[in-house]
Amino acid sequence: MELRAGTVVQLCREASVQFGGDREIWMTLVSVDPKPTYAGWIWLTGYVLSRDGKATGKREVFVRRAGVRVIGAAPAWAATAGARRS
Numbered sequence: 001m002e003l004r005a006g007t008v009v010q011l012c013r014e015a016s017v018q019f020g021g022d023r024e025i026w027m028t029l030v031s032v033d034p035k036p037t038y039a040g041w042i043w044l045t046g047y048v049l050s051r052d053g054k055a056t057g058k059r060e061v062f063v064r065r066a067g068v069r070v071i072g073a074a075p076a077w078a079a080t081a082g083a084r085r086s
Contacts, residue, residue, distance in 0.1 A: 003032045003042075003065075006073055008049070014067030026071065028055065040064055 003009070007029045013020035026049040033043035042065050047055035 003029060003044070003068065003070070005029055005031060008071040008073065009044070009046075010069040010071055011061065011063060012067070012069070014069075015063040016061070016067070018061075019063075025049075025059075027059070027061075030058070037062070040066060042068075044068070 008026060009029060010024060010026050011019045012024035019025060027044065027046035028049060029044055029046040031045045033045070035043075037043065041062060043060060043062055045060045046058070048057050048059055050056050
């Protein structure tokens, strides 16, 4: 699935060391910066989601594209977000 506004992603250690261990986050993307950066890395802007699927804050992160796990579009998963996250 393509990364674009409205996509829900999971960021963990594979995306960046800052999300390792219990610091992983889920985000609803607002934008994906189209400008080239280091090979394989991208800037993402989005809202961090709580366990119940509510936005808790806006963040801009620099992550490895290969480590970004696409969860789906926000409406498709929001009703069961608590059950999907461990």
